[in-house]
Structure formats: structure tokens, C-alpha cells
Amino acid sequence: MQRPFDIELAKLKEKLLLMAGTAEASVQNAIRALIERDSVLAEKVKADDDLLDRFEMEVDEEAINLLAMAPLATDLRAVTVAMKISHDLERVGDEATAIAKRVLELNREPQLKEYVDIPKMGRLATSLLHSALDAFVHQRPDQARLIIPADNEVDQLHKQINRELTSLIEQDKANVRRCLNLIVIIKRLERVADHATNIAEDVVYLHEATDIRHADHAE
């Protein structure tokens, strides 16, 4: 027999899944706008950010109501984790918007180079986000734990692309503005993966009642 609390919590999780889908699509669209030089799509990403902002406010309101009816300490924990996840997703929307703005600037000039590693980084970051939400909704702390080392891969890719862009700047000052825009874009992608890691850490914390945030994840 489900408690009323469980039914409401399930609804909140549904909303978070919808929110995560929106956030993921925004990042994917922002990267697609970069690769296909599609300024209309970049504008759409900027406009869609309002959606995620509204989602976050709704989740907060519903979470406060849920807290008032939460019977157990573990229930309180589940609700506070849902609020944190919603905050991370809202910030993923901010990262996508920041990428979209830089794409609009880049589209005013000829393309600097063919992009290979940036789309790869984008796919990796959004797949981590997807996997983290899935681990939350299906209560899979084991799956969440796998996300944390995978974030290092994104960091490595970020460092490598960053080095390449920095040397392109040194080669020719005509590259400066375009490279700076790309440097911002990859930094934002790296932050998308960080949000996925935050979510994964919260899922582990929720289920195993150990706080693995701020533990040293390096080998």
C-alpha cells in the first residue's frame, strides 16, 4: 500500500524527469547550433531557458508541500535531494544558454575549423546527465557511482581542447575572438558534466546515507 507521500513524491520525480529531458535537449541543441551554424536554433535555446526556470520554481513549491507531509527522516532526505537536482538542472539550462550566446557570435564570422572533439564532449556530458537522472528515478546508486569517474574523462577532453585552442590563439591573432568563444563553450560543457556528477553524488548519498561529495575522486 502506497502512502500519500509516496504518490506525491512519484509525481515530483516525473516532473524532474521532464525537466531533465528539457535540460538535456537544450545542451544538445546548443551544440547542434554550433556545428550546423544554426542561429535560429541558438535563439531557441535562449528562449527555452525560461521553461527550466519555471520548472525549478514549481519543484521548490511542491517540495515544500511534500516536506510538510513527510513521515520519515529518509523521506525528508529524498525531498531535499529532489530540490538539489532541480537546481542543478536549472543551471544546466544556464550553461546551454551561455553556449547558445557564443554560437550566435561565432556564426557572424567564418568557421575557424571543423569540430570533432567538441561534439564528442557534448555527447559525453549529456549522456552523463541522462544517466544521473535515470539513477535517481530508478533508485540505482550503483549506476550513480559510475558517473563520478566518467566525469574525469570530460575533464581530460576539456583540458586537451583548451590546449589546442590556446595554441591556435598564439598562431594567429585573427583567431583570438573565435577561440575565446570556443573556450567558453567547452568550459560550459565541462560544467554540464559537473552538474551530472553533483546529481550522481546526491543519489549515492540518498541511498547509502554516506556523503561522498567532496571526497577525493582522483586515482
Added chain:
Amino acid sequence: MQRPFDIELAKLKEKLLLMAGTAEASVQNAIRALIERDSVLAEKVKADDDLLDRFEMEVDEEAINLLAMAPLATDLRAVTVAMKISHDLERVGDEATAIAKRVLELNREPQLKEYVDIPKMGRLATSLLHSALDAFVHQRPDQARLIIPADNEVDQLHKQINRELTSLIEQDKANVRRCLNLIVIIKRLERVADHATNIAEDVVYLHEATDIRHADHAE
């Protein structure tokens, strides 16, 4: 007569104030390490970040306990806001650490130029943070409301310094790495002010029960 809940909430606020003092000092030390080219101080900022991480975990634990004993919906709101503030303060520590790392890199080369606007930006960002915490602890939503337009000033300063650094890169490729480090530093300072704005918005929300996050703050 104070309720047990109020006594515990007051303790949590004390902890947040202590945490805010640590976060503020970290940003100030990171900027001082830049100006005085003090690598020892920059290393200290990196080491101090553990403190803020621990603070955040303690606040979360105490908040969960407080939620379990919160009598009213407004009490729930106060506790969830405290959790959000602690998260923002922990992230201020991350910004300070990121600045410190760039300072260590900058200190390996001769100084690019005298810094005038970066220290100014640092003072402004930390004063906003201080003011936001003060508004939370002393329950002053009117004071919190003033922080939101002040954040625009930081954004303007950020844009101006960013333009100057970009043109320095174009002037001479020998400047590239130092300018990129400085660009990261000012971006991180801008984010410190964003955290102050987040906190201010939460304080207004707490007291006026209206959600002003994601409202358009532009004139």
C-alpha cells in the same frame, strides 16, 4: 518564549555566518595573492576549500534534523533556504580555489600589468556576499533587494575588463596565457557576485513569499 526549533535554527544561522566569513576571506585572499604575487597565500586558499566542503555537509545534516522538527510551513521554507545558502557558499569556495590556481600559474611569469579594476571587482563581489548574508541573518529582505541591481555593476565591470584583456591578446601573442588566466579569474569573480545574488533572492523569497528568482532584473 522561543520554541526548540527556533533555538536550533539560530544555531544553524550562526554556522552559516561562520561559513560565509570563511568564503569571503577565501575570495579576498585569492585576490590578495594575485596582487601581491603571493603563491604561499594562493596555496592556503586551495587548502582552505576543504573547510567549506565540510561546513556544507554539516549544514545539510543539521537541516535534515531541523526539517523533522519544523512545526510550520514557513519553518520548512527557512530551513530549505539555509541549505541553498550553504550550497552557494560552498561554491564561492570553489570560485576562490579556481582563482588561486590561476594565480599560481601567473606567478611563474612576470606581471602583465598593474591591476586596478580586478581588485575593485573583488571588493565589490565580496561586499555583495557579505551584505546578502547579513540580510539573511538579520531578516532584512529590503537590504537583500538592493543586492540584485548591484550585481549588474559587477557584470559591467566584468565586460569592460574582459574587453581590455581580449585586446591585449590581440596586441601581442606573448600575452596570451597570462590574459587567459586573468579572463578566468574575472569570470570567477563575476560568479561570486552571482552567488550573492542567489542568496539575496532566497532571502526575499523567504520573507515575502514571492519568488523573484528568474525575474528579469534588467531595466
